[in-house]
Amino acid sequence: MISVVLLGSGNVGTHFFKAIEKAENVRVAQWFSRQIDSIKGYKNKTAITDNLSELMEADLYILAVSDDAIATLSSALPFENRLVVHTSGSVNVHDLDKKNKRGVLYPLQTFSKGAEMDFKNVPICIETLDKKSYPILKEVATSLGSPTKRVNSNQRRVLHLSAVFVNNFTNQLYRIGHEITESEAAEFDLLKPLIMETAKKIQTLSPYMAQTGPAKRHDKKTIEKHLDLLKNPEHKAIYKLLTKSIQNTHGR
Template sequence: MTTVIIGSGNVAWHMAKAFKQAGIELVQVFGRNEKELHKLSQEVGVAYSTQELTRADFYLICTSDKAIHEVSKLINYENVLVAHTSGSLSREALEGSYRKASFYPLQTFSKARALDYSRLPFFVDAGWEADNILLMNLAKKISNNVAQINHHQRKQMHLSAVFACNFVNHLYARAQQICQHNDIPFDFLLPLIEETADKIKTLSPMEAQTGPAVRNDQNVIEFQESLISNSELLKVYKTLTESIIKMYEL
């Protein structure tokens, strides 16, 4: 199945590499950022364009959510399959007379970070069962972790990913700020971070929880609050502490 990747950001970069590695016929990368498209084109050995979309069987839109609707209007071919990679938007965000689907890879993507695509979860949702089967088979060429889910499930999956990834990474950044402000190397926290991530492979997150909040140790909690002079950070500490206490209330 001939494929065009639309976009030049982190998701487009990794999808293009994943498709090429899997032997899927990628015929073009398309987008607005010529500098990034040129780099991606050289990386995967595929032609690029900022002007004209070539004809293909499948178009995968890997842009930001806010750009998907307008970008989808550029595809003027009928009886082709078009999918976006959004975790939140429905198929109806795509505007055109073509067949519509979502093809959602659940991962945090950075161009500088290599990934094992065989472990990457893909979630498929198409308007026609034949297209669901087609996209499932396509995803299985890349990954061993593929499922068909509906839009409601995908929205909830994306929401859970924000909690498990984006919020957690933000807390890493806050922890790094505390370390930097007190001349402590952030690297000292890496074994703790690694153990926390490894532990939930064998324990549920609720079972793995430790710390003063799960014990409702008010002496430690109040002492740590007294150490935080930044009002925004203190609000984060209090909100998360209260959430943990409530979760473990008998």
């Protein structure tokens, strides 16, 4: 049984706790949060603390905290030569204090605290500096049911950047679409089957091959009609930018 001390009680930390709780070969021996009230509801399931000096000895310490807090927290850990990992997609593994063995468990997924998450749908990217640390991280990830991939720092950084495009930026486009439909009291829900089909297509087609629409067709009349309909200058600028990007990609 692999013992874990979990540090951080945000979205990622909370989902890690829930996933580990269901795993057979891993257990959360202790949960640390500076905001102790945020984890008091779990005190009957694991030991909790807001004091770094009270951290237990464990096989693995997972720092599921904000990117800006990783270096400071790892430096403040009151021990040496133990396995410490962070969960960030963009923070360098070398930002962890070198007094401990260092690695990364990067869950490539979007997390919301109130939403249930099946870790079968959470690929975990693993990076280590010490080859001997890899097997334990691999075992933790597979125990959660996650598909795993060993990556280097450069690969992890571009995966995180790409994730911003396909998730965060796409969600902002959903929000803009929602705002546009509301302007004429149209139902945004009517677009949801289209959203699902778009995501489904790239399971079997490359994004390049899946592209459709007026920009790819170079349908100037439709593009001009859309631009006339857009009253928000920011929305108009985004439409023009993405139209140009699609046309550049597809040779128009």
